[in-house]
Amino acid sequence: xxxxxxxxxxxxxxxxxxxxxxAHGRSAKLLSGGQSLGPMLNMRxxxxxxxxxxxDLLELDYVREAADxxxxxxxxxxxxxxxxxxxxxxxxxxxxxxxxxxHFAIRQRGTIGGSLVHADPAAQLPLxxxxxxxEIVLRSAAGTRSIPAADFLQNVMTVxxxxxxxxxxxxxxxxxxAKAGWGMRLxxxxxxxxxxxxxxxxxxRNPDGRLADMRLGLGGVAPVPFRLHDLEDPDDEGAPGESxxxxxxxxxxxxxxxxxxxxxxxxxxRELACNLLRGALTDALSLAGERxx
Amino acid sequence: xxxxxxxxxxxxxxxHRISVQARRLLSDALREDCGLTGTHVGCEHGVxxxxxxLIDGRPARAxxxxxxxxxxxEITTIEGLGGTDGYSPLQQAMQDEHGLQCGFCTPGILVTFxxxxxxxxxxxxxxxxxxxxxxxxxxxxxENIVAAVKKAAAGMRGEPE
Numbered sequence: 280x281x282x283x284x285x286x287x288x289x290x291x292x293x294x295x296x297x298x299x300x301x302a303h304g305r306s307a308k309l310l311s312g313g314q315s316l317g318p319m320l321n322m323r324x325x326x327x328x329x330x331x332x333x334x335d336l337l338e339l340d341y342v343r344e345a346a347d348x349x350x351x352x353x354x355x356x357x358x359x360x361x362x363x364x365x366x367x368x369x370x371x372x373x374x375x376x377x378x379x380x381x382h383f384a385i386r387q388r389g390t391i392g393g394s395l396v397h398a399d400p401a402a403q404l405p406l407x408x409x410x411x412x413x414e415i416v417l418r419s420a421a422g423t424r425s426i427p428a429a430d431f432l433q434n435v436m437t438v439x440x441x442x443x444x445x446x447x448x449x450x451x452x453x454x455x456x457a458k459a460g461w462g463m464r465l466x467x468x469x470x471x472x473x474x475x476x477x478x479x480x481x482x483x484r485n486p487d488g489r490l491a492d493m494r495l496g497l498g499g500v501a502p503v504p505f506r507l508h509d510l511e512d513p514d515d516e517g518a519p520g521e522s523x524x525x526x527x528x529x530x531x532x533x534x535x536x537x538x539x540x541x542x543x544x545x546x547x548x549r550e551l552a553c554n555l556l557r558g559a560l561t562d563a564l565s566l567a568g569e570r571x572x
Numbered sequence: 573x574x575x576x577x578x579x580x581x582x583x584x585x586x587x588h589r590i591s592v593q594a595r596r597l598l599s600d601a602l603r604e605d606c607g608l609t610g611t612h613v614g615c616e617h618g619v620x621x622x623x624x625x626l627i628d629g630r631p632a633r634a635x636x637x638x639x640x641x642x643x644x645x646e647i648t649t650i651e652g653l654g655g656t657d658g659y660s661p662l663q664q665a666m667q668d669e670h671g672l673q674c675g676f677c678t679p680g681i682l683v684t685f686x687x688x689x690x691x692x693x694x695x696x697x698x699x700x701x702x703x704x705x706x707x708x709x710x711x712x713x714x715e716n717i718v719a720a721v722k723k724a725a726a727g728m729r730g731e732p733e
Contacts, residue, residue: 314618358630
C-alpha cells in the first residue's frame, strides 16, 4: 500500500500555505498529523496531485487562554490537548476526549484541526467541539471567517470548508467552573478504535443543587455529532433526583435514529446511546456536586 | 511528480543522503534507502504499530510519515536504542521477561516505551496497557510485555529487583 505519486510542498507560513491552496485548489490536500489522511493516501482513497505539509507552521501549535475563551491552534497535537494545564483546568472534557483518541503514538501526531476537518462521525473532537459550542476559524488568501462547529460539520466526512480555505484555530468558550461537571463515555470493541457510540455532557448546578445549564452531545448515531437541545432545558422541578440520569438518557435514546449496519443494528446503537449518556450524566452530576461553591 | 528529491535523513545521529520520491514512506526510506531494517512494516495504515519510530523523541508511525517531511528532524529507530555496551534497560527487561517470541512487533513496542517511560517513569499497569494497546502482538498475549515494562521502569527508577 503506497500513495500515488504527488508533488510535495512545505510552506513556512500560513500565508504561504493559503497561497498554495489558492494556486492548487481541489488537486491539493493539506497534511497535518497525517493519522487519518496517511491511511487514506496509502489505501489510495485519496489521490492528490499536491500534498501541502503544514507541520512547519508552529505558529498554529498553541493554546491561548483569554478571559472567556480558550483558543487552540489547528496544529495542536492531541497529546498536548490531553496534558496542557490550561485545558485540564478550564476544559477537562476536551482534555479527557483527547486522551481517548487512538493510541499514545497516534496522539503525538494527530491534530485538532485535522480531526475536525476529517469529520469522522465517531470521532471525539468533533463531538466535544459541538457539545461545548466551539467556533472554527478558517483562513484563505481572501481573509478569515469563523463558523460554529455544529454548522461546520455538515455530513459524514463533509465540512463547510472552501477549497482555498484551511482551519487555523478552534475557539472554545470558557464555561464557568463553579459547580460545573462533565462526563464522557465511549464504547469501542478494542481500546483505541473509533467508538461505536459516544456521549458527552457538561452541566452546572445552582447553589441549591438545581441545574443551571446543561449541554448534551451524542456521537456515532448520526452522520455528524449533535446536541440534544430540546432536552437541555434545566428542569424546574428541583434538584436532579434518583432517576434523573436514566430518565433523560431514555428520552435521548428515543430521539436518535441510527442507521442499521451489518453487525451493528440500530437498536444496538440506541441502547448504547442510552447507557453511555446515563453514565456521562451521572459522572457530570457527581463532579458538579463535589465542587466547592 | 515522479521526480526524485535528494534529502538528508538524520537517523540515530547519522546522516543518510538519499534520493526519494515525495510519496516515499519513512518506513520504506529507513528500510530500503538507509538499510535500517529493524523498523518493521506490518499493516501500512497506522494500526499495528510495528513501524513506530521516534521523531524528535516522540513516537510516530513511520508508515504515516513521508521521508521528505523528516528533513530537519531527528529520527530514532530500534537500531538507536541501547549502546555499544549492549541493551537498554528496557531491552534487557524484555529479554529477561520473555516479552517477545517472533520479534516482529518488538521494535515498535521498544521505541514507544523508551519515549513513554522517559516522561512517565512510574506508570500504573493500566497506563502501561493503554500505551501497549497501540502495538499488536500475536505471540505473547501481552502479559510478558507488561511485566517487562514494569521491571524496566522499576530498574530505571533505581529500585532493587
